[in-house]
Amino acid sequence: MAIGSREGVAIGEIAVYTPLILAAVFVAFRQSFFKQIGWVYVVVFCGLRLASGALGVLSANNPKSTSDAAWTAILGSIGLSPLLLACLGCLKRVNDFLRPRSFIILALRLVHIPCLIALILGIIGGTDLEHPDEQDKGYKYLKASAIIFLLTYLATLALALLTIPEFSRLRRGELGIMLAVLASLPFLAVRVLYSLLADFKHDSTFNIIDGNVWVQLAMALIMELIVAIMYILAGGAAERFEDLKRSQSIEMSGGKGSGNAYAPQQWPQGQQAPPAPQYNV
Secondary structure, three states, X not given: OXXXXXXXXXXXXXXXXXXXXXXXXXHHHHOXXXXXXXXXXXXXXXXXXXXXXXXHHHHHXXXXXXXXXXXXXXXXXXXXXXXXXXXXXXXXXXXXXHXXXXXXXXXXXXXXXXXXHHHHHHHHHHHHOOOHHHHHHHHHHHHHHHHHHHHHHHHHHHHHHHXXXXXXXXXXXXXXXXXXXXXXXXXXXXXXXXXXXHHXXXXXXXXXXXXXXXXXXXXXXXXXXXXXXXXXXHHHHOOOHXXXXXXXXXXXXXXXXXXXXXXXXXXXXXXXXXXXXXXOO
């Protein structure tokens, strides 16, 4: 039996994201999982892509099932949310190192809220598309979701730009994470644009259920894949956050408490150590 283009893309998703989710889980645990939640969102994203691919294969082999097609579209459309949250999480990791109690840290936490709201609206809107009498309401939810995603992206971009002046203070691992965040922003912009076009145009090219599969591949799926790979590589190359903070604390204390109680004492320049006491036996 010949494989259609949409089914082929779904099979490709499964083939690509199966090893990728394993790598994402490894990096998430290496970075202390819930303490550095940016990579947890990458794991969630990879899981959504695997589920979307599986449902895409089921939908292609059971074209009469509207629920499979609808959930394929829903999972495809909400994939943007965990990637934006992952971007925010990686940016927070960098700022945790630079300034743990700053305005940017608070802003990064607050921006999570509208992103989660957009995710919920996308799920509600997608499920409404299954019912012909509720499709108008569903499209309204999807439009609201796309607009919130756009605002979330712009806020993330602004916070990333505010972090750039601190480049010189970053260690190599944190610099790699920051570069991954900055490099991912153009790809996320294309993905946000696709969501806006899909939710506002409703034509044969941009449609979350039966739009042009090659446009979706170019503007959504490949963009998402590149971003996910960037975050996984950056997280895998970076030092564990606990080790980073420990070494940073030692440096700030001038090496005190580094562990050798018998190390020779350092005396100020120009000053000699007192002579050792002499004992008569």
